[in-house]
Amino acid sequence: MTQRQSTPPVTALPDVIATAHARSQSVGLRASEAPDFHPLRRPALRELVERNHALYAHALPVMETLYAQIVDTQSMVLLTDNEGVILHSFGDSDFVEKANRVALRAGVSWAESDRGTNAIGTALVDGQPTVIHADEHFLHANRILTCSCAPIADPFGRTIGALDVSGDTRGFHKHTLALVRMSAQMIENVIFANQFADAIRIHFHARAEFIGTLFEGLAAFTPDGRFLSANRSALFQLGRPLAILQTQTFSELFGMALPALLNHTTYKPGECTTLMLPSGVRVIARGEYAAGAQRAFRGPAEGGFDTAARAARRARPANAPAQDVTFATLDTGDAQMSTVLRRVEKVRGRDIPILVLGQTGTGKEWLARAIHNDSPRREAPFVAVNCASLPDTLIEAELFGYEEGAFTGAKKRGSVGKIVQADGGTLFLDEIGDMPLAQQVRLMRVLQERNVVPLGGTRAIPVDLRIVCATHRNLRAMIEAGTFRDDLYYRINGLVVTLPTLCERTDLAALIARMLDLQRDCDAIPTRVSGAVLERFQRCRWPGNLRQMANVLRTAAIMAEGEDEIGLEHLPDDFLQDCDAVPKENRVSPTMLPSHGASETPGNMQDWQAALIEQTLARNEGNVSATARELGLARNTVYRYLRQRRTH
Incomplete structure (x- = not known):
């Protein structure tokens, strides 16, 4: 952005400029007119920003990034609504004064009908990225500018605003x-992901290296495979207009049954597969599905996707925390889990913060809800915040709240924030290890002083709440690295408990029964699994823990609808392949291992089992958990063997 050109560049096509100038003349504008210096008043501008809150919130961080790329070039970045009214801008200080002379500021309309031919107004009329340079502007006053603008569309193709660099x-x-177009596309993709947070989302492209980039196609589907929408790249790759695509299904567009892709997504998360477009082009694709939320999909009109919303609610995962989960419902017979529950019960009703450690999917939110529901605070709110899912730019306002007018785009009546919402009840901060340092400082102050001051406010609001935090990260290592505050760590770890991984638990049968009961939404769904399925589950390593098992059971239960029980034939292929990946010579049934009272077991079998465990322990440098996973055993089984070895 530092290179400059002394001669006017070739920008928009001559016929585009000529047509735009003709439109400007047709509305009665004169090229010699002076700019209008009457922007919207502050209350009206705040109301306009509030009406465009989603656009503003998602565009702001992208605008900051774009401005960092053009800083010190006598330029500014502007965001407008769909009628060309400027909502917000970032600019070089040495250019802002010049921009003000031509009314290039918040609250001013740059629609063609008001400003004649200009990048913002012309791009919105034509629906295309546009450059208007110097004398190409209709008004003489604007010819000091060079402007590049790209329209921003919502997931249904409707223009909702524009991004401009002037x-x-x-x-x-x-x-x-090119920078502006990429930034606009980034905003569109973020809005798309937010709009369809509850849908099945497909990321695809003909070239694998473009998956996860701005150039990937994004398509959203209902749980039953009905097409919802797609971004610009996906529409281009599919080669069909949105209206036609909305009459089609996943299998018609990608040549694969949707359950097959979901199986692959569940058991090989993040791993891509190959799909076939109607044109015959093969694409690399990755599925994504967050079924836990209960929000309905919003279509082009209010209530436009009621059927999809109902389907999403039916697809709620079996491991989604129930409101009435208690210590009793979590105690299903595993010794390690029972120990955790007993320790937590001892501080029931006490103002002692609890820190829950454990791998992703081990049920940390389940435990937090049980702590709340089995406490004197059970009638008050339980408020959960996932610190990893909130952008750094939003987490402060989300947690601490804000007053009216605290920042551009703030809600008209402000927001109380999650901390105040939890007053009298329990605040669950999941993945607290992902909280930015600046917010760690503010949270520490809240925990010390038991009050919170919203952004833009001066009055401290007293709060009475219990804090439960959870993370899969090593907070002590983060303290050493300077990414987590030690004073906050010692404030939140009044009691620390660690949840066992699924492959370490001994209550698999009880967990299966509980999950099947939770997800059972009709009498045709089986309530049990066969012995062969249970045996297969017992030797699975379950890298996704409870969440993975819940997804396996949900899919298998649907496949077994109308049957008495879930059999091996109902399990997803990917899951079976992963289980079978454990070498046969390393598979050991717990019933084959030495146990108390089994002295009649043939000596050669005991010797072989002992040798196998010894070899695996040595290979894993004495790590019992790794040994148990490799052999497909519960960790307690390996411990039992070690105890017997010491007594002989």
């Missing part, structure tokens, strides 16, 4: 429009 004509660079 600057001094001497600072023109041919790559500016």
